[in-house]
Amino acid sequence: MKEELKSLFAEIVGLNNVIDDPALFGPYTDDFTDHYVSKPLAVVRPSTTEQVSKIVKLCAQYNVPIVTQGGNTSLTGAATTYRPDAEIVLSMTKMKNVIDADPLSDTLTVQAGMTLAEVHEAAESVNRFFPLSFAAEGNATIGGCCACNAGGVAVLRYGTTRDLVLGVEVVLPDGRIYNGLRRLRKDNTGYDFKDLFLGSEGTIGIITAVVLKLFPAAKEKETAFCCLNSIQDAGKLLNRFKMKAGSSLTAFELISDLPIERVKKYLSDIEVPPLSDSPWKVLVELSLEKKPQESMMEHILEGAFEDGEITDAAIASSLQDSHTFWHVRESIPLADRTAGGSIHSDVSLPISLIPEFVEETSAMLLSAYPWLGLSIYGHLGDGNLHFNFVSPEDPGATYRNEEGIREILYSQVNKFEGSISAEHGIGMLKLDHNYQFKDPLEIEMMRKIKNAFDPKGIMNPGKLLKTE
Ligand SMILES: Cc1cc2nc3c(=O)[nH]c(=O)nc-3n(C[C@H](O)[C@H](O)[C@H](O)COP(=O)(O)OP(=O)(O)OC[C@H]3O[C@@H](n4cnc5c(N)ncnc54)[C@H](O)[C@@H]3O)c2cc1C
DSSP states (O other): OHHHHHHHHHHHHOGGGEEOOGGGOHHHHBOTTSSOBOOOSEEEOOOSHHHHHHHHHHHHHHTOOEEEESSSOOSSSTTSOSSTTTOEEEEOTTOOOEEEEETTTTEEEEETTSBHHHHHHHHHTTTOBOOOOOTTTTTOBHHHHHHHTOOOTTHHHHOOHHHHEEEEEEEOTTSOEEEEOOOOSOOOSSOOHHHHHTTSTTSSOEEEEEEEEOBOOOSEEEEEEEEESOHHHHHHHHHHHHHHHGGGEEEEEEEEHHHHHHHHHHOTTSOOOOOOOOSEEEEEEEEESSOOSSOHHHHHHHHHHHTTSOSEEEEOOSHHHHHHHHHHHHTHHHHHHHHSOOBOOBEEOOGGGHHHHHHHHHHHHHHHOTTOEEEEEEEGGGTEEEEEEEOTTOTHHHHHTHHHHHHHHHHHHHHTTOBSBSSSOOTTTTHHHHHHHSOHHHHHHHHHHHHHHOTTOOBSTTSSSOOO
C-alpha cells in the first residue's frame, strides 16, 4: 500500500515532492523543542490548493491521517505524527505566493506557507505593516500562526492572529475547498467559520490561504529597557503607560533578571545594554504617527522614576539601538536551550493577579525542586507569561521532573483563574492538562465540532482532542 500511495501522491505533486527516505526527513520530523520526533509514511509537499484537495481526498479514501505542517516551530508537539508509520506530513512550505495586495482596503491575501518574515516584506512592498511578530518569524508560516492563533510582541495594540485575519481558504477533511477569502471588515451572514479554523491546530481542516489585515506603518518608534525593584512596580508602570500613551503603547515585555543573565553567559555575541542590577526589567515600545516635539518615552519614564516605579532606564537613541534591545528579548529561548534542560510554558492570567501568582508559584516550585532554574518573562501587557525552566547543572533533571513541575504550575494557573495556553496551543504536550482543567462541557462541544467536520478522524489526530 505504501508504494501504491506514494505513486498516487507523486501523480498529484510530482515525485520530487514526495519524500519517503527517512534520511531526508530531518527538517520535517525533528521539532524545535527536541522533545518530539515524527515517523511519517512520507512527507508530501503541494504547491496549490487544488493539489492539497486531491491529496486530502486520497487520504480520506485510504484512511491515512494527515499532519499539516508549516515551519515546524510548534512548541507543543502539534506538528508531529501521533502514530508512527501511519500518517503523512503535509508540508505547506512550497505555498508561498502573494495572491492579492490591496493597500486601499488594507488587506494582503497570501498562500498559507509564506513565513511571517515574508509576509512582513510583502506588506512593506505596498507601504503597509503587518504587526504579528515573534522570535521564530523567519521559519513560522502564516498558516501555522493561524492554526495556533499566535500572539507575539504586539498583541497589546493589534491583538492576536484572530484579530488580524479577515478571511481563510480551507481544504476540508473530505477534500472540498471552502473559499472564505473575503476582504470584508463587516460580514453578518451567519456563523463565523474563520474563527473556528483559527486556533484549531490542523484538526478540522487545512488552511491554504488567508486574507490579512494591514496597517499604515508607524512613522516613529520609541523603545526603552527599564529596571525595576519589584514585579508589583511592573503593574504600576504598565498602568502609567496605558494612561499616558494610550494606543501608542505597542509592547510591554516583563523579563526577570535570570534569563538576561543567561543571555550574557551563554550567547556572548549578543549585545546587552548596560543596565543596573535589578530583579525585574521591562522592555517597552511606543509607536507614533509622527515624531513628537518632546520624547513621549522620556516624559513618561521621568514620572515613573520620580515615583519610584523604576530605578534606571536605557532609551534607544536609534533604530539600531531598538533592534539591539529586542534582540536581547528574542534571544532568551535560545539562551535557555543552550543553558540546558529548557522546558516552556505560555500561561495567561488576569494582569492584576500576576505579581501574587509569580511570587507564590516561584516559592512552591523552588521548595519542591530547589535546583530548578526559573526563566520568567513574557507579554505582561497581555497577561501572558512564559514561566519557563532550566537545569544547567543536570540538563535531564527538568525533563525527569516535568510532570511534577507542570502539575504545580498549572494548578496555580487554575487557582488564579488563568489559562494553561495563552499562545502556543495544546498540541500533544498539554493534552492531559487541558482535559484536567478545561470545563468538560467545552471539551464535549469541541469534540462535537471535530466530529462534524472530520468524522473519520484523519486531521492531525492526538492533538487538541484525545483520539476516540
Ligand atoms: C523561538 C520561538 C518563539 C516563539 N514565540 C512565540 C510568541 O511570542 N508568541 C506566539 O504566539 N507563539 C510563539 N511561538 C510559537 C508559534 O506560535 C508557533 O511556533 C507558530 O505559530 C507555528 O507556526 P509553524 O508554521 O511553524 O507551524 P507548525 O509548527 O508547523 O504547526 C503548528 C500547528 O499548526 C498546524 N498547521 C500548520 N500549518 C497549518 C495550515 N496551513 N493549516 C492548518 N493547520 C496548520 C499544525 O498541524 C500544528 O498543529 C514561538 C515559537 C518559537 C520556536
